[in-house]
Structures are given as C-alpha cells and as structure tokens.
Amino acid sequence: MQVNSEHIDKWLALQSDLGRAANTVAAYSYALRDYQKFCSALNTCVNTASREHVAQYVRNLLDRCVVKMDSDGSRQGVFANATVRQRITVVRLFYDYLVEEGLRTTNPVGRGSRLGGRYRRDVRAVVPIQHKMPWIPNEEEWQKLLSEACAMSLRNRLMLALAYDAGLRREELCLLHTEDIDPSFRLLHIRAETTKGNRDRIVPYSACTGQLLRDYLVFRRQLTNARGALFISESSRNFGIPITIWTWSKVIRALGNAACLPKFSTHTLRHLCLTDLARSGWELHEIATFAGHRNTSTTLIYIHLSGRELAAKLASASSIHGSRMEAIKGAFQ
Known part of the structure; x- marks a missing residue:
C-alpha cells in the first residue's frame, strides 16, 4: 500500500501548492484515506482499482448512510447526499491525476457518456443529486x-x-x-x-x-x-x-x-x-x-x-x- 500512499501524498501536496484552501485539502485527504482503507479491505491497490471497485465503494458509502428519525419525524442519514458525492468527486479527481501522470489509462469514475464531443447533461450521475430546501426556523x-x-x-x-x-x-x-x-x-x-x-x-x-x-x-x-x-x-x-x-x-x-x-x-x-x-x-x-x-x-x-x-x-x-x-x-x- 506504500505506492498508494505515495501518490496520494503527492496529489494532496499538489492541491496545496495550487492554493486550495486548507479545509479543502483536509477534506480531500479524509476522503482519499477512507477510499484507500476500503480498497485495502478488498486487497486491492488504489492505483489499479476498477469500476467495479468504485461501485462497491459507492454502495459502501450509501450503506453507511444509516437512516434514523429526526425529532420532527423526517428520515436522516449519517452521511448527507452531498457528502457521498463529494467523496466520489475527490476519488475521480485523484484518478484524473493518475491518468495525466501515465499511471493509468482510464478513470474508473465516469463522468457520463459523450455525444457529439460534449458531455450529455441527461446522463445519470454516479450518485444522483438531491436538491433539498435548507431548514430555517419559523x-x-x-x-x-x-x-x-x-x-x-x-x-x-x-x-x-x-x-x-x-x-x-x-x-x-x-x-x-x-x-x-x-x-x-x-x-x-x-x-x-x-x-x-x-x-x-x-x-x-x-x-x-x-x-x-x-x-x-x-x-x-x-x-x-x-x-x-x-x-x-x-x-x-x-x-x-x-x-x-x-x-x-x-x-x-x-x-x-x-x-x-x-x-x-x-x-x-x-x-x-x-x-x-x-x-x-x-x-x-x-x-x-x-x-x-x-x-x-x-x-x-x-x-x-x-x-x-x-x-x-x-x-x-x-x-x-x-x-x-x-x-x-x-x-x-
């Protein structure tokens, strides 16, 4: 797993050097370490993980969204939808880096299919976006x-x-x-x-x-x-x-x-x-x-x-x- 950590560390250092906010880099690091831990449990190298492994990671994140009831009767998860999407986005950005460095040929986290040289907006995202109104007090x-x-x-x-x-x-x-x-x-x-x-x-x-x-x-x-x-x-x-x-x-x-x-x-x-x-x-x-x-x-x-x-x-x-x-x-x- 040393190879994984080496490239993760280099990518995080690159984000910091590019001027990303400290909190942003910290969130990137937390997401990648979580993904690395998941891959380790599957005896899989992060650098060579496939679409199937990414799909299993998404399933794992969704399973960790343990549903509980709020005081007002609404259903809440430990992970918000935005948190799951943020984790997957970080993984996709990291694989973009590996592809650019010639360490992979493809990115296992897809962005959707292309049509006429452009990304289709109607293609279902890896994790569907949920638009919820923010809560405000009466x-x-x-x-x-x-x-x-x-x-x-x-x-x-x-x-x-x-x-x-x-x-x-x-x-x-x-x-x-x-x-x-x-x-x-x-x-x-x-x-x-x-x-x-x-x-x-x-x-x-x-x-x-x-x-x-x-x-x-x-x-x-x-x-x-x-x-x-x-x-x-x-x-x-x-x-x-x-x-x-x-x-x-x-x-x-x-x-x-x-x-x-x-x-x-x-x-x-x-x-x-x-x-x-x-x-x-x-x-x-x-x-x-x-x-x-x-x-x-x-x-x-x-x-x-x-x-x-x-x-x-x-x-x-x-x-x-x-x-x-x-x-x-x-x-x-």
Whole structure:
C-alpha cells in the first residue's frame, strides 16, 4: 500500500501548492484515506482499482448512510447526499491525476457518456443529486432561539447578530479582523481568503449590531490591545487566542439544543438572512451580490424558500429583515 500512499501524498501536496484552501485539502485527504482503507479491505491497490471497485465503494458509502428519525419525524442519514458525492468527486479527481501522470489509462469514475464531443447533461450521475430546501426556523422557533441566546456572552451574541445581519458563512465570521470593520459607514470587508468563492465583498450591518460591536470592542480592549482577529477566546486555557470555527460550531450546537432545535446550525443564520431579504423584495442579483454567490442558481433557493410571490400579495410596508434586527436588539438589551 506504500505506492498508494505515495501518490496520494503527492496529489494532496499538489492541491496545496495550487492554493486550495486548507479545509479543502483536509477534506480531500479524509476522503482519499477512507477510499484507500476500503480498497485495502478488498486487497486491492488504489492505483489499479476498477469500476467495479468504485461501485462497491459507492454502495459502501450509501450503506453507511444509516437512516434514523429526526425529532420532527423526517428520515436522516449519517452521511448527507452531498457528502457521498463529494467523496466520489475527490476519488475521480485523484484518478484524473493518475491518468495525466501515465499511471493509468482510464478513470474508473465516469463522468457520463459523450455525444457529439460534449458531455450529455441527461446522463445519470454516479450518485444522483438531491436538491433539498435548507431548514430555517419559523417565528416561534426564532423567538425561542433569541430567548436562549440572551444568556450567551457578549461576544457570542455579537457573532450571532453578525452571522444573521450580514449573512456570513462560518469561516467569514470567525476570521474577521479588527481592520475589516468600517464603523463610520457600518460596513464589513469580507476578505477573499475567507470566502468560499475566493472573492472580496463589502456588506453592511445594522445599527443594533453596531451597538453590540461597540460594546464588545470596549470589552475586548480589557482582554488585549492587539489588533488582528476580532473574536478571541476568553477561557483561561486559550486566553486571547483567536477562536476557531469549531468553537463557534459548539456554541451554535449548544444554542440549538437549548432551544430544542437540533437542526439549527452555523449556516442556518445565513439561510434565514437571505430568505428574509427575498421576502423583503430584494432582487435576485442584489441577494447574489450580498451573499457572494458566483452562480445565481444558488440564490434562487432563497427566492423559492421565501414564498416571494405570495408575500408580494400580502405586501407589508415594513422590512422583515429590519424588524428581525429590532427583535435582536430588544432581546439583547
């Protein structure tokens, strides 16, 4: 198996040298090590595995999607459909590398048949794509979350407010620097290296978030005068160290459990923000720009989720987004 590890290591090093994000390379490594372990169990060399072996690996992944029941009665798997597809995509990319290096003649993970020199879009994928609407809390659930959030620290309350107010991804939020804030215009600079699409963007935040930010900056100066990471640890073990994305995930998981909403995640606040913007009548391209979406097909999810056509018939003069921020302000004061 040393040959397998050697080429896997070289391919992962190549991805890192090409500027792939550290989390992306880590995900690639985890997927390939899992595939390598599966091949080892079959006494098969990764480099020479066939389509049959890949098919067995897909079956193995699907079998590991152990079905369980959520609290709301819906069926959930340990592996999401997207996770299975991501694992197979990594394996396909690795075999592309082996073919390019002359170590194989064919890629056992097919992309579909060709027709007239082009890939057919109607060919069934190795693992069919499942399009599911993201979960967002209703008004009653949102109030439960806010009620529980009042007991959180000032830092965590600010992070929750920013995550919703500016529609930030987990990495974008946790990797904010003090230099990224423009308090005079209430703007955040989301740096390209922290984003999923590797593109800068500028997003606004509300006045009530600004108040939380001012209070937190006063508190932060009691911890450290150093510039850099905006959100730092207050624990004695990691005092003054920038918090990690895993720390924020634990905070959100604890909040969701306290509110009896296990589906609540770090990405839920972004989903909710973009849905509320669609409900408030923002245009598709405006939401896409705000969210940093490269493809507006991603943004369309929130347009559909918002029930925008029905909302238009019940048009209200007030902004849903604005009223929700007022609710945050009232709960946190």
